[in-house]
Amino acid sequence: MKFILKILKNLPAYLWSGWGAIASILLFIAFWDIGNQIYGNLVLPSPLETFKTLYAMLHSQDVWEQIDITLYRASVGFGLSLLFGSVLGLIAGFFATASMMSRPVVTILVGMPPIAWIVLAMIWFGMGDETVIFTILVASFPIIFVGALQGTRTLDGDLKEMADSFHLPWHMKFIDVYFPHIFSYIFPAWVSGLGMAWKIVIMAELLATSDGLGASLAVARSQLDTPTALALVVIMIGSLMFIEYIILEPIKREVELWRS
Amino acid sequence: MEKLEVKNLNHHFGFTEILRDINFTLSKGKILSIVGPSGGGKTTLLHLCSGLLDVEEGSITNTFDSSSFAFQEGRLLPWKNVIDNIALGLLAKGKNKSISTQKAKEIALKFGLEEEDFLKFPKDLSGGMKQRVSFARALVVKPSLLFLDEPFSALDIGLKKELQTHLIEISKEENISILFITHDIMEAIRLSDEILLLKADPGHIAKKFSYALTQEKRDDRFVYEESAKILQDKDIIETFELNTLELK
Numbered sequence: 001m002k003f004i005l006k007i008l009k010n011l012p013a014y015l016w017s018g019w020g021a022i023a024s025i026l027l028f029i030a031f032w033d034i035g036n037q038i039y040g041n042l043v044l045p046s047p048l049e050t051f052k053t054l055y056a057m058l059h060s061q062d063v064w065e066q067i068d069i070t071l072y073r074a075s076v077g078f079g080l081s082l083l084f085g086s087v088l089g090l091i092a093g094f095f096a097t098a099s100m101m102s103r104p105v106v107t108i109l110v111g112m113p114p115i116a117w118i119v120l121a122m123i124w125f126g127m128g129d130e131t132v133i134f135t136i137l138v139a140s141f142p143i144i145f146v147g148a149l150q151g152t153r154t155l156d157g158d159l160k161e162m163a164d165s166f167h168l169p170w171h172m173k174f175i176d177v178y179f180p181h182i183f184s185y186i187f188p189a190w191v192s193g194l195g196m197a198w199k200i201v202i203m204a205e206l207l208a209t210s211d212g213l214g215a216s217l218a219v220a221r222s223q224l225d226t227p228t229a230l231a232l233v234v235i236m237i238g239s240l241m242f243i244e245y246i247i248l249e250p251i252k253r254e255v256e257l258w259r260s
Numbered sequence: 261m262e263k264l265e266v267k268n269l270n271h272h273f274g275f276t277e278i279l280r281d282i283n284f285t286l287s288k289g290k291i292l293s294i295v296g297p298s299g300g301g302k303t304t305l306l307h308l309c310s311g312l313l314d315v316e317e318g319s320i321t322n323t324f325d326s327s328s329f330a331f332q333e334g335r336l337l338p339w340k341n342v343i344d345n346i347a348l349g350l351l352a353k354g355k356n357k358s359i360s361t362q363k364a365k366e367i368a369l370k371f372g373l374e375e376e377d378f379l380k381f382p383k384d385l386s387g388g389m390k391q392r393v394s395f396a397r398a399l400v401v402k403p404s405l406l407f408l409d410e411p412f413s414a415l416d417i418g419l420k421k422e423l424q425t426h427l428i429e430i431s432k433e434e435n436i437s438i439l440f441i442t443h444d445i446m447e448a449i450r451l452s453d454e455i456l457l458l459k460a461d462p463g464h465i466a467k468k469f470s471y472a473l474t475q476e477k478r479d480d481r482f483v484y485e486e487s488a489k490i491l492q493d494k495d496i497i498e499t500f501e502l503n504t505l506e507l508k
Contacts (some may be wrong), residue, residue: 095327158331158333158335159335159337161312161331161335162331162335164312165310165312165329165407166328166329166349166397167350167352167353168331168348168352169352172351172352176337176340176348177337180337180339181339256383258337258338258339258340258381258382258383259352259383
């Protein structure tokens with residue numbers, strides 16, 4: 001509780017430091033507008049038109065339903081990979097044999113392109129939620145698994161010895177000695193896993209479902225409705241930036257104060 | 261009477277013999293140091309005595325009520341600030357948070373840390389400050405036996421002397437026994453009631469030296485003179501291989 005309050009207390013200062021980021025986003029939008037003036041509205045609609053379309057879309061019930069569907073799939077898929085990746089990664093990290101055996105499996109999972117997984121998943125599960133969720137799971141699971149594995153493999157033997165010399169009870173050993181170290185590895189892995197999940201959900205929906213943001217993107221493409229397509233992209237990027245910079249980054253700063 | 265008694269202790273790592281036939285006793289309130297070259301099995305012996313390693317052959321009887329450990333490199337938890345690091349041992353003993361913090365602050369001041377340092381993380385501390393924290397952490401639990409693993413070896417001479425003085429004061433006040441390993445003979449002479457010379461390959465005790473004068477009365481002159489004397493000792497010369505290093 002105290003911890004959450006501290007994060008909230010430091011939030012305004014953190015947000016204030018975001019002016020540079022906002023400046024660079026505005027610069028990007030300026031270049032976008034130049035692109036529009038060169039290539040015309042069909043190829044690249046102007047930022048103004050895109051944001052107008054976005055504004056109109058956000059007032060329609062239907063778009064929010066699509067966002068809900070996509071959010072649901074992404075959170076289930078990411079939630080599952082978070083759970084399995086963290087738990088299995090921690091277990092594998094504690095046993096040398098398990099971590100050795102899991103390496104090639106992870107290489108296969110990381111090396112296999114997500115698009116191939118989508119094809120397989122469509123054959124196995126048909127068109128629907130399961131295909132999307134499965135693809136997210138296989139894509140972001142290995143990232144989180146490796147993070148958790150690295151975190152446990154690199155625990156400092158010297159600190160363990162110190163903990164033993166002070167006869168720390170097991171719960172203190174876990175909370176005070178192991179957890180902060182493992183967390184510093186697993187948390188960035190969660191963040192990249194989340195980014196991956198958000199990208200994959202759109203791709204899988206575009207190919208394998210008839211609803212959700214990805215499917216809306218497919219419809220926009222078939223109707224050559226570039227402003228809608230760009231507005232959808234803005235929604236996707238905007239939501240990812242919100243989660244990453246407004247929610248995760250402040251937590252990370254607070255937790256890793258001891259590092260930098 | 262509390263004591264630490266080591267009898268006929270042997271130890272192997274795989275097929276390598278590390279220690280052979282070690283015997284000594286550390287009684288209440290005494291400071292015993294084990295001196296020897298690097299790689300001679302000193303750390304192994306200390307870990308065996310403190311229970312961080314299991315005894316294979318021979319016996320170690322430790323009847324001290326409590327013990328704690330200060331390491332060569334501090335070994336502070338990097339994600340905890342100075343006070344939380346010091347309070348670790350107290351919390352492990354089940355003391356409540358506010359009492360532990362209070363005691364940690366008191367001992368931190370005693371060890372020359374300042375209030376502005378209390379909330380710093382180890383990354384922001386100098387080597388000397390880390391070692392102060394490490395000492396404070398080991399002593400705040402009021403151990404009756406303290407294990408020291410070359411805790412002064414990375415400090416400059418001024419800091420070394422300051423911390424040694426603190427250590428002597430506290431050990432006399434609280435009647436703490438100390439088992440101390442070092443490769444620095446002058447340090448051993450300043451602090452110890454008894455010095456064991458541990459000769460390598462395999463580690464065995466080659467000689468014992470005792471000093472009767474109380475630690476408070478040992479001035480620089482005493483330490484230099486005794487060091488000069490002990491460096492003439494045949495066993496010391498052999499153990500540290502001083503004879504092979506004469507300049508031509």
